[in-house]
Amino acid sequence: MDDRFNTIAGWTLFAGIVALGASIVAGESFHSERPEHMGFPIEGVVEEGAGAAEAEKPIAFYLASADPAAGEQVFKKCTACHNADQGGANALGPNLWDVLGEPVGKGKGFPFSPALSGVGGTWNWDNMNAWLTSPKKFAPGTKMTFAGLSNPQDRANVIAFLNAHSDAPLPLPAAPAEAAAPAAGDKAAADNAAGTGTNDGPQVAKDVPADAKKPGGGEAVNQAAPAH
Numbered sequence: 001m002d003d004r005f006n007t008i009a010g011w012t013l014f015a016g017i018v019a020l021g022a023s024i025v026a027g028e029s030f031h032s033e034r035p036e037h038m039g040f041p042i043e044g045v046v047e048e049g050a051g052a053a054e055a056e057k058p059i060a061f062y063l064a065s066a067d068p069a070a071g072e073q074v075f076k077k078c079t080a081c082h083n084a085d086q087g088g089a090n091a092l093g094p095n096l097w098d099v100l101g102e103p104v105g106k107g108k109g110f111p112f113s114p115a116l117s118g119v120g121g122t123w124n125w126d127n128m129n130a131w132l133t134s135p136k137k138f139a140p141g142t143k144m145t146f147a148g149l150s151n152p153q154d155r156a157n158v159i160a161f162l163n164a165h166s167d168a169p170l171p172l173p174a175a176p177a178e179a180a181a182p183a184a185g186d187k188a189a190a191d192n193a194a195g196t197g198t199n200d201g202p203q204v205a206k207d208v209p210a211d212a213k214k215p216g217g218g219e220a221v222n223q224a225a226p227a228h
Contacts, residue, residue, distance in 0.1 A: 056152050057152070057176075058176055059125055059126060059129040059152065059155070059156060059159070060125065060173040060174070060175060060176050061175045061176060062152050062153050062155070062156035063125060063156045063159065063160065063172045063173055064172065064173065064174055064175035065153075065156075065175075066153075066156040066157050066159065066160035066172060067157050067160065068157070068160045068161040068163075068164045069161075070154075070157040071154075071156075071157030071158040071159070071160050071161030071162070072161050074149070074154045074157055074158050074161075075158055075161055075162075077146075078093075078146070078158075080092070081093035081146075082094070082095070082096050083095055083096070084096040084097055084099075084161070084162060084165040085097060085165075086098075086165070086167075090108060090109070090110045093110075093144070094107060094108050094110035094112070095108055095110075096162055096165070097165050097166065098165070098166040098167055099123055099128075099162055099166075100123050100124065100125075100128065100159075100162060100163050100166065100170060101122055101123060101124075101166075101170070102122060102123050103121075103122055103123075104116065104117070104119045104120060104121050104122060104123055104127065105117035105118070105119060105139075113139075113141065113142050113143045114141070115139045115140060115141035115142045115143075116139040116142050116143075116144070118139075119138070119139055125159065125173060128159050128162075129152075129155055129156075129159065132148060132149050132155045132158060132159070133148050133149065133150075133155065134147070134148040135148060136148075160172060
């Protein structure tokens with residue numbers, strides 16, 4: 001009986017040693033480092049804080065180089081609900097011919113939601129850009145289910161495409177001038193005026209005694225440093 005028990009215990013111990021050795025070998029063979037960023041990237045979703053290095057410019061900047069043909073390609077995402085044909089019928093969304101300059105949420109007899117029809121104003125470069133960026137943010141409660149276009153150049157191209165589909169297309173705006181960096185001379189003058197130049201502080205006039213003599217024999221005069 002004791003021999004049988006010892007045999008079973010021996011085999012059990014041996015099996016445990018084999019299992020432990022196998023787990024160590026497998027761990028070394030398939031060891032992987034912890035990834036720097038956990039999770040998986042999702043297309044179209046921007047990580048919080050990403051892209052903050054370059055702020056988006058005004059839409060006029062992108063419109064200056066907008067391409068209606070490229071906008072037509074992007075607009076294909078919208079054709080399930082819209083068309084931009086002259087005399088085209090409303091579908092799930094309104095016909096968009098001549099939409100720029102049209103009252104927001106009131107054109108072509110389409111039953112717009114109160115959320116959009118209550119915005120007011122007319123469609124222009126800026127509010128069309130805001131609408132295409134995020135319909136739900138532009139008009140909270142809108143029936144529009146489209147999430148929006150995150151790329152500003154795509155939005156500009158679509159706006160240019162819609163503008164071209166009009167009885168009287170508007171001239172696209174010129175790109176706004178970007179602020180130039182101050183010239184080195186102007187910066188130095190500004191620093192000196194503020195007392196922040198290479199000197200530690202503003203210079204103070206130094207009086208010289210009236211009876212002091214110059215090396216050349218003439219009388220010295222009060223000397224003051226030029227004002228900065």
